Amino acid sequence: xxxxxxxxxxVAAVVAIAxxxxxxxxxxxxxxxxxxxxxxxxxxxxQAVGVTVAVQVxxxxxxxxxxxxxxxxxxxxxxxxxELVVLDDQGRVLAHSEPEAFNTVLTDDFTREALDxxxxxxxxxxxxxxxxxxxxxxxxxxxxxxxFSLARLEEGFFRARxxxxxxxxxxxxxxxxxxxxxxxxxxxxxxxxLQQAVRRMGEGHLGTRAPALKSAELSELSETMNKMATAxxxxxxxxxxxxxxxxxxxxxxxxxxERLAVTDGLTGVYNHRRFQEAIxxxxxxxxxxxxxxxxxxxxxxxxxxxxxxxxxxxxxxxLRRLAEVLSADLRQTDLIARYGGEEFAVVLPETTKSEALQxxxxxxxxxxxxxxxxxxxxxxxxxxxGVATYPEDGKTTEQxxxxxxxxxxxxxxxxxxxxxxxxxxxx
Amino acid sequence: xxxxxxxxxxxxxxxxxxPDRSPPPPRRLPVVRPVFSPPAGFTRLRFGLVxxxxxxTMSEAHQKLADYLSKSxxxxxxxxxxxxxxxxIDRLAAGEFDLVELSPLAYANATKRxxxxxxxxxxxxxxxxxxxxxxxxDDSSRRTLEDLRGATIAFVDPMSTSGYLYPRKLLRDRGLxxxxxxxxxxxxxxxxxxxxxxxxxxxxxxxxxxxxxAALKRTKGIDPLxxxxxxxxxxxxxxxxxxxxxxxxxxxxxxxxxxxxLTARERAxxxxxxxxxxxxFRPADDSAYDEVRRVxxxxxxxx
Numbered sequence: 001x002x003x004x005x006x007x008x009x010x011v012a013a014v015v016a017i018a019x020x021x022x023x024x025x026x027x028x029x030x031x032x033x034x035x036x037x038x039x040x041x042x043x044x045x046x047q048a049v050g051v052t053v054a055v056q057v058x059x060x061x062x063x064x065x066x067x068x069x070x071x072x073x074x075x076x077x078x079x080x081x082x083e084l085v086v087l088d089d090q091g092r093v094l095a096h097s098e099p100e101a102f103n104t105v106l107t108d109d110f111t112r113e114a115l116d117x118x119x120x121x122x123x124x125x126x127x128x129x130x131x132x133x134x135x136x137x138x139x140x141x142x143x144x145x146x147x148f149s150l151a152r153l154e155e156g157f158f159r160a161r162x163x164x165x166x167x168x169x170x171x172x173x174x175x176x177x178x179x180x181x182x183x184x185x186x187x188x189x190x191x192x193x194l195q196q197a198v199r200r201m202g203e204g205h206l207g208t209r210a211p212a213l214k215s216a217e218l219s220e221l222s223e224t225m226n227k228m229a230t231a232x233x234x235x236x237x238x239x240x241x242x243x244x245x246x247x248x249x250x251x252x253x254x255x256x257x258e259r260l261a262v263t264d265g266l267t268g269v270y271n272h273r274r275f276q277e278a279i280x281x282x283x284x285x286x287x288x289x290x291x292x293x294x295x296x297x298x299x300x301x302x303x304x305x306x307x308x309x310x311x312x313x314x315x316x317x318x319l320r321r322l323a324e325v326l327s328a329d330l331r332q333t334d335l336i337a338r339y340g341g342e343e344f345a346v347v348l349p350e351t352t353k354s355e356a357l358q359x360x361x362x363x364x365x366x367x368x369x370x371x372x373x374x375x376x377x378x379x380x381x382x383x384x385x386g387v388a389t390y391p392e393d394g395k396t397t398e399q400x401x402x403x404x405x406x407x408x409x410x411x412x413x414x415x416x417x418x419x420x421x422x423x424x425x426x427x
Numbered sequence: 428x429x430x431x432x433x434x435x436x437x438x439x440x441x442x443x444x445x446p447d448r449s450p451p452p453p454r455r456l457p458v459v460r461p462v463f464s465p466p467a468g469f470t471r472l473r474f475g476l477v478x479x480x481x482x483x484t485m486s487e488a489h490q491k492l493a494d495y496l497s498k499s500x501x502x503x504x505x506x507x508x509x510x511x512x513x514x515x516i517d518r519l520a521a522g523e524f525d526l527v528e529l530s531p532l533a534y535a536n537a538t539k540r541x542x543x544x545x546x547x548x549x550x551x552x553x554x555x556x557x558x559x560x561x562x563x564x565d566d567s568s569r570r571t572l573e574d575l576r577g578a579t580i581a582f583v584d585p586m587s588t589s590g591y592l593y594p595r596k597l598l599r600d601r602g603l604x605x606x607x608x609x610x611x612x613x614x615x616x617x618x619x620x621x622x623x624x625x626x627x628x629x630x631x632x633x634x635x636x637x638x639x640x641a642a643l644k645r646t647k648g649i650d651p652l653x654x655x656x657x658x659x660x661x662x663x664x665x666x667x668x669x670x671x672x673x674x675x676x677x678x679x680x681x682x683x684x685x686x687x688x689l690t691a692r693e694r695a696x697x698x699x700x701x702x703x704x705x706x707x708f709r710p711a712d713d714s715a716y717d718e719v720r721r722v723x724x725x726x727x728x729x730x
Contacts, residue, residue, distance in 0.1 A: 060652055063637040067554040070662055099558040100597055102659035103571060 004188050008179040016172035023164050031157050035150075039129055042148050043120045045076075046133045050144045053086050054137030057094060065095040073097035082128060083147040086135070091115055094142060106145075114143050127151055190218045198225060206233035264338040266316055267323035275337035275345050279397045282349045286390050294348035294356030297386040297404040298326065298363065301416040302379050303342035309378035315342075318371070318381065325370050326363055334359075345401070353389040353421060360385040360419035368417065382417035384408055393422040465502050466675050472500060472682075475524030476508045477515045477533050479583065479590070480617050484646060488702040489528075495699050496526075499685040500678060511616065512586030516540065525674050526682060531588040531719040534667050538713075543669035545711035546683040551638055551665055551704055555715075558637045559589030559660035561597065564625055565653055569632065572601045572658050578631035579611040581621045585727075588719060590618055593660035594634035596726045601658075619643060626653050636663075642704045664715040668708070683710075 049072060056065040065086060073084050086095040091106045114121045114132030118140075122131045125147070132145040190213045197210035206229050210222040262274035270278070279295065286293040300322060307315040319342065326344055327336055339345040346363075348356055364385055371381045386408025388394060393403040403422040411420040474493055476485050485508045493504040507524060509515025512533050519527050520540045528549075529537055537543065548555060563569050569578060575598075583590025591614075595605050605612060613630060615621050621633040622643050637659075640651035668686060670679045690696040691706040700706065 062560075062651075062656055063552055063641060066558050066637050066659065067552050070556060070558070071554055096659075099659040099661055100600070103657060 002188075004180065004183045007183060008176050011179055012172050012175035015175055016168050019171060020164065020168040023168070024161075027157075027160055027164055030160070034153060034157075038148070038150075038153055039122055039131065042080075042129070042146070043122065043131050043133060046131055046144050046146055047120070049084075050133050050135035050142075051137060053095075053144050054135040054141040057086070057088075057135065057141040058137055062094070066099065069095040069097055070099070080149040080152055081146060082149050085145045087111065087115065087143045087145060089115065089140075089142075111143075111145060114145055127154065186215060187218075190215065190222075194218065194222060194225065197222075201225070201229050201232075206236060264323075267320050267338050269323045269327060269344070270335060270337035272337060272339055275335070275339060275347065276397070278335045278337070278347045279345075279400070282347050283390060283397055283400070285349070287395075291350055292352045292389055292391070294346075294351040294353070294359070294387060294389045295400045295404045296344075296346035296348065296356065296360050296363070297339065297388075297401070297408040298344040298346065298360075298383050299408055299412070300342035301382045301384055301412075305379050306377060306381070318375075318377070321371060321375075322367065322381075322383070325366050329359075329362055329366060345404075351389070353387070353392065356387045356389050357419060357421055360387050364417065364419055384411035384416050385419040386411060386422070387419060388422040463499070463501055463681055465500055466677065469502060469675055469678060471502050472496065472504045472674075472678075473523060473525045474504050474506050475515060475519055475527040476506065477512050477528065477530050477586075478508050478510070478617050479512075479530055479587065480642075480646075481619050482508050482510075482617075484619060485617075491699045491702060495689075496682060496685060499681055512584040516586075519671075522671065522673070524671065526668065526670050528666050528668050530586075530666055531663050531716055532592050532723055533586050533588075534669070535716055535720045535723055536586060542672050544672055544674075544679055545667055545669040545713060546679060547668045547686045547708035548711050548715065549665045549668070549703075549705045550707050550709060552641070553706060554662075555709060556662040556664055557589060558662050559593045559597075559634060560637055560639075560656045561594050561632060561634050561658040561660075562625065562654045562656045563632045564628065565655045567631065567655065570655075570657065572598065572603060575632050575657070576603060576608050577610050579613070580605075580609050581613045581615050581624045581630040581633040583618055583621055583635065584614055584616060587618075588663045589636035589660065590621065590634050592719070592723055592726060593663055594658075596722055597658055597660045599726065619646065622649070622654070623647070632657065638704060645704070663719060665705075667711055667716070669711070 049068075052068060053065065056068065069084050069086060073081060076084075081097075084097045085093060085101075085106070087106060088094055091111050093101050093104050093106065096102060110121070110123050110125075110130050110132070113123075117132075118134060120131060120133045122129060124130075127150050129148045129150060130145065131148065132143055134140045135142040135144050190211075193211045193213075197208050200208040208229065210225045210229075213219045213222050262270050262277075264271040282293050285291070300318070303315065303318070306318055319338075323336070323338065323344070326346070330336060330346070331348075333349050335347045337345050346359070348359060351359070364383055367381065367383045371377075386404040386406065388400050388403035388407060390400060394400040407420045407422040411418045414420065474489070474496070476489060478485055480488065486506050489506050493506050497504040507518070509518055512530070515524075515527075515529075516533060516537045518524060519537055527537075527543075551557065561572065561575070563575075569575055582594070585591055598605055598608075603609075611630070613624070615624055618635045618639045619642075621630075621635055622639055624630045625633040626649055640654060643649050644651055668682075670682065686708045687710065689700055689707055691700050696707070
């Protein structure tokens with residue numbers, strides 16, 4: 001049973017019991033009053049009867065007395081009269097609702113008290129009242145004693161109590177229902193709403209707010225929860241901000257590290273390792289798609305002379321400028337790397353032999369034109385370019401690199417500053 | 428002064444009574460019913476009686492009632508008194524009576540032998556029932572039933588209710604056997620004879636109905652205080668008036684209506700009922716006699 005059910009039963013029971021107790025006290029009071037009234041009413045009836053009885057006893061009218069008692073007993077049977085007796089001053093029965101009791105002497109305490117008293121006397125005897133009054137006509141001639149049943153009266157009392165019990169039960173039921181419904185509106189629904197809000201907050205929806213509630217305690221609870229949710233929300237937003245900041249920094253660092261890992265420190269183009277990765281990747285793609293690709297091996301002619309005449313810093317400067325010039329004309333998909341020493345390598349995806357030769361030629365021309373302007377190099381700076389293409393010059397990276405390398409050496413042997421395709425083809 | 432008091436009283440009475448209650452209409456007494464013509468063949472009504480009083484007294488007492496019925500029916504009414512309670516029933520059974528007045532036990536016995544249509548029951552001393560008394564003379568030293576052991580006692584008739592059956596039951600209930608515990612038991616035929624026997628000291632005690640003392644005072648002028656009641660029996664119903672089934676229904680209805688309108692509260696009624704010491708009649712109810720039948724079967728040896 002929920003708290004609502006328990007509260008309902010408790011409150012309804014307490015109220016119903018309290019009212020029933022109050023009503024019970026009232027019923028008891030009424031019962032006493034009705035009993036007193038019953039006694040008084042019958043006492044008056046008997047006093048009236050006593051006058052007639054006195055007249056008949058005074059006249060020695062035994063037959064008349066018998067008739068009177070018999071008729072009264074019959075008539076008053078419905079008014080709870082059980083027994084009607086006329087007694088002389090010795091307690092001898094002059095007339096009785098049971099005629100055969102005539103001439104017997106009653107000696108019980110009640111009768112003796114009645115004979116001795118000038119006023120009406122009464123006594124409760126189980127479910128009956130005994131009432132006795134003097135029969136007076138000038139003087140006291142006899143005593144009229146009667147017994148009245150309380151059964152009818154008590155049946156009324158019982159009915160009153162039954163009604164009381166039923167009314168209490170009905171009250172209890174109605175109260176329970178009202179409380180049940182009332183508590184549902186006052187407590188259960190608000191508490192459920194709060195609980196739902198808390199659950200949503202628990203699921204992470206910190207934007208959820210508990211509803212505004214009428215009852216003071218619940219309203220306070222609701223506000224407290226909302227404050228808590230707001231605080232949590234701020235805390236989390238702050239945390240998210242910090243995390244984002246740190247993540248961005250980390251990503252930048254990663255990018256830099258990655259760049260450092262694949263870049264040639266001197267020239268800023270990719271390094272040998274990155275070139276190997278790129279050529280492997282591109283070769284796999286070309287094989288899969290049955291597409292051509294080209295590799296260029298570029299070597300600086302007479303680089304040693306520059307180093308010897310102008311020192312290593314000038315050689316480094318030359319290499320930087322060469323990387324710049326060689327990179328300038330490349331497509332987005334192409335990749336250039338410093339292969340080693342004064343040697344560069346280029347990967348050209350989706351490129352046929354003739355296209356590759358053209359690229360090599362453009363590069364050779366660009367070097368010849370742009371590097372030699374301005375700086376007074378000890379000798380004219382040129383490059384020798386070897387070109388190899390997939391699939392005709394090799395199926396593996398080693399074969400392709402080797403083919404391009406050999407073509408580059410062929411270019412050197414043929415006099416440098418030229419582009420030579422593998423298998424001896426050249427422009 | 429007296430006028431003022433009377434006026435005040437009248438005003439008070441007027442105030443006390445609801446204004447819309449008109450006084451009850453006076454009861455009509457159809458002493459003569461000229462409109463009724465008796466059916467053919469119905470030429471007389473034989474009115475049979477149980478002799479609960481001395482036979483002469485019986486006829487005399489009933490004469491005015493017989494005359495009244497005769498006028499109502501338009502035929503002569505003949506009073507026939509049985510020699511004894513039993514004789515009356517025998518003659519009833521033999522078809523000698525048309526209308527009959529029976530005391531309770533006589534009625535109970537008669538209905539065993541004859542089919543009767545009952546009309547009315549009498550009311551006397553203001554009651555439809557009466558107690559039976561067992562009594563002694565006022566100067567007797569016998570004060571209780573136990574004192575009667577070994578005494579002489581007079582009853583009315585073996586078929587009398589309050590003059591034998593109920594007193595016998597009371598005596599038995601108090602441990603006195605009528606057949607063994609008395610010096611002498613007499614049946615004197617009627618109530619009057621029993622009272623006289625006690626008054627004259629011929630017997631120690633007697634049994635009668637509660638109205639007998641007043642009746643004796645009227646007929647013989649004997650003071651009721653000549654007697655002292657020793658015990659009272661349970662109450663019994665009073666006499667019942669019945670007709671034989673041969674009596675035409677219209678005649679029976681005329682008799683019934685004629686009797687029911689009689690009341691001792693009116694002069695005409697008193698003239699008829701006075702000699703009978705009764706106050707009036709009410710419609711007969713056979714079940715009122717069931718208790719008598721029960722007591723009879725309990726107390727009296729079956730014949």
